[in-house]
Amino acid sequence: MTIINHPDWDLSERGKKDAERHRKKIDEAIRKNVRDVISEESIITRKKGKTVRVPVKGLKDYRFIHGKNEKSQGKDQGEGGGEGAGQGQGQPGDVIGRKSKKAGDGKGEGKAGNQPGEDFLETEVDIDYLIEIMFEDLGLPWIEDKIKASMLVPNGWKFETISKRGILPRIHQKRTMLEAIKRNELYAKEIEDETGCDHDDALKALTQAKGDINKAIKIVNTGVIDLALDPYVIIEDDDMRYKQIEQDYELHSNAVVIAMMDTSGSMTTDKKYLCRSLLFWLNEFLKKVYDFVDIRFITHTTEAKLVDEDTFFYKGESGGTYCWTAIDKALHLIDTEYPVEEWNIYCIYVSDGDDFNGDKTIKYIEELLKRRISMFAYTEVDPGRDISGGKDQKGVFGLLWSSSNTLIRKIKSKWSFVCKSEEGTEFCKNSDKHFLISVITDKTHVYPTLKHILFKEDK
């Protein structure tokens, strides 16, 4: 038998190296598909955990293959495509397998059917990692210095304290030397006291005895001091001083984000999903990037409630709509807990704009803006709203809001905004009042909206 060890198969772990290439490809694909990934429903409704499964497009071996004949279905079998052959015990009519249907994605967006789900490769990704690659260069804008700075923000590392223990690379030379000199002088004094010799001789004897005080005394007493010796400082273990590394903090101004959401009856599943999607990513991002930002959650129907994170994201309600109640609650929160002099306040409100009392809401928003908070962002969700429309009398960018009589329209006629069209929707900003408005009509708008809210200021 020929058993040979072939040298052409080297020991380097090629598989692992190439697996690394594959991972890089996945990263690239995620970056490219951020919009799709971010609107993936399973991420938001996932069970608690740090990793999420993300569909990645474009990592298959594409080649010409036979597909399904859609139109010839029903001709011979009825269930075209779902057929296969198998082997084993089983009578006609036996159920050999069962698969639960995927959670239907509501309406089935316009493009559906084009790219079936099975053509995506699913991969497991850490949620922090996702946030890292999706929200590069994003942050809270308009942060101001407030009187009372109390938010500790980690800012690198520093050496401040000095200890007797440590590792050699972090030795504090000056302090160590100082300690050694101090001790040498003390020893010299002792030798002087014991023997009555002068200071110079005492030091010389100490150097000659290599720092051993008893020996030095003996040397002085026997009179064999090497007078030609140039005394130097001898360092003992006890003299060693080390720098201690610790986290450096900087004091920053306080910031609080007040997330408000409409949970009234008019908010359909689709709308709620878009709402939560937006606020979910905002929340995750803030938690990761700004460790010390306070986040408060308010939901409202005809009255507003202060709730915790879980209730906010996972529970639903229904009822009428008074948008002003949420703003009122926020105002109350600002008055009682977050004084504007001390806090940067970011109010983010998402609703479908179907308000029972729009005029009152406008008044409350006016009141809110008067407090000179850092930002008020209003996002209206309206899946499927027709965004192609005419121009209004004011100019080019009236088109979005003219189609329905919602809150955003009232806001638009009350304040003036600088608008830009992007990704099939519009983003408007009023820099004086720190007021942002936008509309989400499709799940692909979630990501641009986040970028709109978390923009970096030009300095």
Add this chain to the structure above:
Amino acid sequence: MTKTDLQRLIKIEDRMKQIFHEDLGLTCYPIEFDIVPPQKMLEIMAYNIPTNISNWKKGRDYEIQRTRYDYAAGGLPYEVVINADPARAYLMNSNKFAVQCLVMAHVYGHAAFFTHNKFFKKSRRDIISTMKAAAERFNSYEKRFGMDEVEKTVDAGHALQFHSSPFTLSETEDEKRLRIFEQEKKKAHSRGGAYEDISGDNKVKIDEDLELFNQKLWRKLRLMTPVEPTDDILRYIIDNSTVLENWQRDILEILRMEGQYYWPIIKTKFMNEGFAVVVHEKIMNQLFEEDLLSSEDHADFNYSNALVKAENPFGLNPYLMGSAMWYDIENRWNKGLHGSDWSECADAKDKECWDTGDMKGWSKCKKVLKTHSDWFFMQEFLTPELIGDMKIYVFAAKDAGQTIDYVITKDTAKEIRDKLLNAFAQNTIPHIEVVNGNYEEKGWLALNHGWDGINLDEMYAKETMHHIAHLWGRPVVLGTKLDEESKDISWKISPTGEDKEEVSVEEELNAQSAAGWWRKAWKINSPLEQTYRRPW
């Protein structure tokens, strides 16, 4: 593996070889066995050829293999054999002794198949060293031209590598042009020749006409690229693309060659695996009979063999189905259960205990081994009775409210057979030809799908066309059909990138499909047809 085990293995292999040659009457190229640790084994399985090039897909496959290995915690008798001369096989050192024997005997089966099956006649037996050299070259390309660029080319090559068989004629474009010219000329002239005996005047006219026809034909042929539709897409692109660098051509040549190496393996999967199972079972049984292996080994062997031949409720196991078919052939030709005598016999009782004592089963198997591929194998030997014996069924997905149920259909064995054969035809590579390299006089590449009742997967086709567009540097058009009644449609994909004049567009051409164009282009207005359609 301990030293004593190794000594024992070498001794058993000697006997194995004897059984293989003498009892089974088979021959093969010499085999070299390489004993490797599991990690290497998994790499070899992912790379197919141990010296294969580095690529992200190999990394992905490696991860899949490793995960599978981790979850199955050994258990599976991993086996890899490379069709080369000498054939190279790998034994995983963590396998049990009996499993090593099983794998070795199995490898002998494959080696016999590689050596004798006619579809492997043109296989390159130096694949290991060729790929090793190629991998080194590709590595240097990556350093010089960047990994992304190289991977783009490699991905495109992978997408197209199965569109050429080792049996494709290796003609250059010019040779082909000349051949077609001669063929067409001959056809036209023989048509003309029938009228030779008519009056002299006419003969001159015919000669003139024919001369004119020749000229026209040649002019037409000179402008045609390709001269004749070709399914060897990579060959055509390598020879005719204006944007490919030499290193890219090298990559594509290698991948095309690799595809040709895999081609017969894909075409004979069921036969090949089935035959290897038959050989290993025959050899192992003989070894057990001769008490060369212990009873403990017997238990290990049975366990692993059962894993290899496990029934799959959601698919067909080539090891099980292939081997069952080989055993069936052996049995039928041993007892003479074939031919008109048997099929025309009406007496059920006679049929029940039919045995002519031919004992030609194994020699029949050896004949079939040489000549068949999976498709022919199934066509000829997958009998409805055998389908019943093998308990093969067809299942269909049924909507059951909350869930989708997979239910076994009421198909009869005959219907199942038809469906399987149909599926085997579908699993082949779609027939796609390059029909025009200068489509619309704009240098676009026109492809045509020879629609034969089965659609192309649109998403996959378009992604593949992106690959082709990258290699071609200009838009690519593909003509196909969506169903029997519908008209031909065409998809167009343009290359992307800053240096290309056009941006990427995906559009459906409303104009005539590429295929239609080609058919039109071939219709040369032959002078003969006008001349001789005279009413006499």
